[in-house]
Amino acid sequence: MNTNKNSYTFIYASIVVIIVAFLLAFVSSALHSRQQRNIDLDKMKQVLASLNVRDVKDAEAAYRQYIVSEQLLAENGTVSTSTEPYAMGEKSGDKGCAFLCSTADILTQRPLFVAKVEGETKYVFPLYGNGLWGPVWGYIALNADRQTVYGVYFSHEGETPGLGAEITNYEKFQSPFAGKHVMKDGRVALSVVKNGNVKDAEFEVDGLSGATFTSKGVSEMVRKDLQAYAAFLGAGTEEVSNQ
Amino acid sequence: MSLFSKKNKEVFTAPLGKNNPVTVQVLGICSALAVTAQLKPAIVMGLSVTIIVALSNLVISLLRNTIPNRVRIIIQLVVVAALVTIVSEVLKAFAYDVSVQLSVYIGLIITNCILMGRLEAFAMSNKPWESLLDGLGNGLGYAKILVIVAFIRELFGSGCLFGYQVIPQWCYDHGYLNNGLMLMPPMALIIVGCIIWWQRAHNKDLQEQ
Numbered sequence: 176m177n178t179n180k181n182s183y184t185f186i187y188a189s190i191v192v193i194i195v196a197f198l199l200a201f202v203s204s205a206l207h208s209r210q211q212r213n214i215d216l217d218k219m220k221q222v223l224a225s226l227n228v229r230d231v232k233d234a235e236a237a238y239r240q241y242i243v244s245e246q247l248l249a250e251n252g253t254v255s256t257s258t259e260p261y262a263m264g265e266k267s268g269d270k271g272c273a274f275l276c277s278t279a280d281i282l283t284q285r286p287l288f289v290a291k292v293e294g295e296t297k298y299v300f301p302l303y304g305n306g307l308w309g310p311v312w313g314y315i316a317l318n319a320d321r322q323t324v325y326g327v328y329f330s331h332e333g334e335t336p337g338l339g340a341e342i343t344n345y346e347k348f349q350s351p352f353a354g355k356h357v358m359k360d361g362r363v364a365l366s367v368v369k370n371g372n373v374k375d376a377e378f379e380v381d382g383l384s385g386a387t388f389t390s391k392g393v394s395e396m397v398r399k400d401l402q403a404y405a406a407f408l409g410a411g412t413e414e415v416s417n418q
Numbered sequence: 419m420s421l422f423s424k425k426n427k428e429v430f431t432a433p434l435g436k437n438n439p440v441t442v443q444v445l446g447i448c449s450a451l452a453v454t455a456q457l458k459p460a461i462v463m464g465l466s467v468t469i470i471v472a473l474s475n476l477v478i479s480l481l482r483n484t485i486p487n488r489v490r491i492i493i494q495l496v497v498v499a500a501l502v503t504i505v506s507e508v509l510k511a512f513a514y515d516v517s518v519q520l521s522v523y524i525g526l527i528i529t530n531c532i533l534m535g536r537l538e539a540f541a542m543s544n545k546p547w548e549s550l551l552d553g554l555g556n557g558l559g560y561a562k563i564l565v566i567v568a569f570i571r572e573l574f575g576s577g578c579l580f581g582y583q584v585i586p587q588w589c590y591d592h593g594y595l596n597n598g599l600m601l602m603p604p605m606a607l608i609i610v611g612c613i614i615w616w617q618r619a620h621n622k623d624l625q626e627q
Contacts, residue, residue, distance in 0.1 A: 184486040191493055195500045202504050206511035213514035337455040337576055337601045385598055 215263060218274065224328035225299055225314035226292055227353075229345070235263055241290045245273035248285035252406030260288075278303045278312070282403045290316070297325050300404060304396025307388040309333045311342065311396060317357065321408045324365070327352040329393060339389030351380050358408050363401045367394035421547065430551040433559035436621055439532050440563040441614045446532040450564055450610060451603040453523055457580050460568035462516070463523050464561025470505065470527050471536055472553030474498045478541040479549035485542075494537045495528075502528050532560055567609045575600030 177183065219238040223231060231237040242260040249255040261271025273286030280286065281301060288299035296319040303312045313329035327349050329342040342348050356377050357365045368374075370384035382390030401408070439445045446467070453463045477497050478485075485493050506524045509517035517524070527533070536556050541549040572578055574597045577585035585594070599605050618624045 178484065178486045179488070184489055187484065187486050188489055188492070191496055195496055199500060199503055202507050206507050209511040210507070210514075213510065217514060217518070335455065335601070336453070336459055337572070385601060 212263065215261075219261075221328050221330065222274075222288055222299055222314050225316040225326050226290055226297055227316075227326040228292070241292060242288055243291050243296075244289045245271055246287045246289060247272050247276075248287055248404065248407050250285075250406065252404070252409070273301075276301070281400060285403055285407070287404075287407070288314075292325075295319060300401060302396050302400045304392050304399065306331050306334045306342075306392040307339050307386075308335070311389065311392050313393070313396070315352070315397065315401070317408075322356050322358060324352050324355045324357065331389070334389050335386070338383065339386040341383050341386065342389060342393055348383060355380060357401060358405070361405060361409060363398045363405070365397055365401070367391070367397070426548060426551055429548050430555040433552070433555040434562060435559075436617075436623060438559045438563065438617070439535070439556045440560055440610065441617050442624065443535065445535045446530050446560050447607075447610065449523075449526055449530055450560075450567060451606040452526070454564055454568040454571055454606050455575065455601050456572050456578075457565065457568045459519065459523060460564040461561070462520060463527075464557070464564045466505070466520065466524060467527055467530060467532065467560055468554060468557025470498065470501055471533050471557045472550055474501055474533060475536055475541040475549040475553035476546055477501075478537050479544060479546040482542050490542065491534070491538075494534060498533050498537075499528050532556055563610065563613065566613065567606055570609055571600045571606060575605075 178187075216234045219234040220231065223229070223234065223237055223241060226241060228237060228241060239260060239262070245258050245260055246254045247256040256272050258272045259270050261274035273288050276284055276286040281303060286301055288301075290297045290299055297316045298319075298321065299314050299316045301312070301314055303310065305311065309332040311329060311331040311334070313327060315327045316325040317323065318325050329349060331340060331342060334340045334342065352365075355365055357363060359378060364375075364378040366379055367382045367390045368379045369387060369390070370382045373379045373381050382394075433439055436442065440447065440450055449463065449467075453459045474494070474497050478494055481493070481497075502524065506517065506520075509520070509524070536553060540552045544552070569579070572580075573584065577583060577590075577596050597605075
C-alpha cells in the first residue's frame, strides 16, 4: 500500500485523532468521580493540617470531628451564611459553603471554617496567592481571640525544589508562624521577611534563604487575604457561631 | 530469534553505559537540570520517563509500517501526549499523593527529547520487542544520570538525602555551609559535564580523533 498518498495521510491522521480523542474522553469520564473525591479529601487534609492535625488516615472522619461549621462573612464581619461542614459527595446548598468556595470568591465571600480543637474554638481562613513560578495557597488557623496564630499550612504548584518548595516544610517554615499575632492598628502586620531579618518577633516570620520571591509571595498572600477579614478579626472575641 | 539474544541484550544495556541518552546522545538535558535538586523527584521522574518511553516505543513500533512519512512526527507526538495524559489521569484517580508530588513534571515528560529521539531513531525502524527494550534501556539510562546528579546536588546543596539530614549538626557548628549554588540549575549542567568528562576519559570509543 502506498502510504505517501494524500488521501491516505488525511484518513490516517483523522482516524488516529478520533481514536485518541475517544480514549482520552473515556479515561477522563471514567475516572472523574474518583479524582474529585481525592481532590476533596486532599482539601480536607489541608484544612486539618492548619489546625496541626496532620497525617490523618481518614480525612473525612477527622474533618467531621474537628470542623463545627462553615460560614461566609459579609464585609462588616458578620456571618451571612452558616452551614454544616462539607460532606463527601453532597453538593447541596446547606453543607460546605466555605469548602465549596472557589479561589476567586475569597475576597468577596470570605469563607471561614469554624473548628473545635480540644474544646477551644479556632478559625481557619483559606489563602490564595502567587509564588515565583505559579500559584501558592494555604490555610491559616487563628485562636478564639482572632489575634494569635494557632497553625498554618502552605502548599504550591511548582516552586523550586529545595528552595521555594520548602514552604511546605512544617519544621522549617510553617511551625514558626504559631504564636505570632496578626493585626496591628487595623492592618495585617503578620508577614514573612527576608531570611535573618526578623526585627519584630511578634508579627514577623523568618523567610527562606534562596527563596526570596516565594517568601514574598506567601507574605503578600497572607496580608491581602487576611485583610479581607479585617472587620471580623477586629470585632473582638464574642462568639459568632449562631448555632 | 530468541527474546534475550546477544543483540537484544546490547539494545538494552548500551543506553545504560556507552550510549547513554543524557551523556552521549545529549537528550533530555533540560529536565535533567530542572528536577535534580532533590533525589525523590529525580527518581520519580526517571521512572515515569522509563514507563512512557517504553510504551510509546512499543506503540510506534507496532504502527511503524502504516504511519505516513510526512506526518510521522505529529503521530508520534499524539501517541506520547495521549500516554502521558492517561498516566497522569490514572495517577490522579488511584495515587493522588504521587500525582501531587509530580505536579508539573508529568506534563514535562511530553517535551522530553528522549521520547522523540528514540521514536525517530529506533522505534520507526525496529520490531516491537526490540523497541520496548530500547525504551526501557534509555529510560533507565536517563534515570541513572538523574539519580547521580540529584544525589550530589541534594547532599552538598541541602545536606540531606531523600529529605533526611545526613550531614551532622557538628559539621555546621564547625563552620561547614551548604553550597547554595548546588541548588541552582547551572550546577546540574556542570555536574553533567563532569560525568561526560569522566565517561569519555574511560571509554576509548567515545573519544574523537
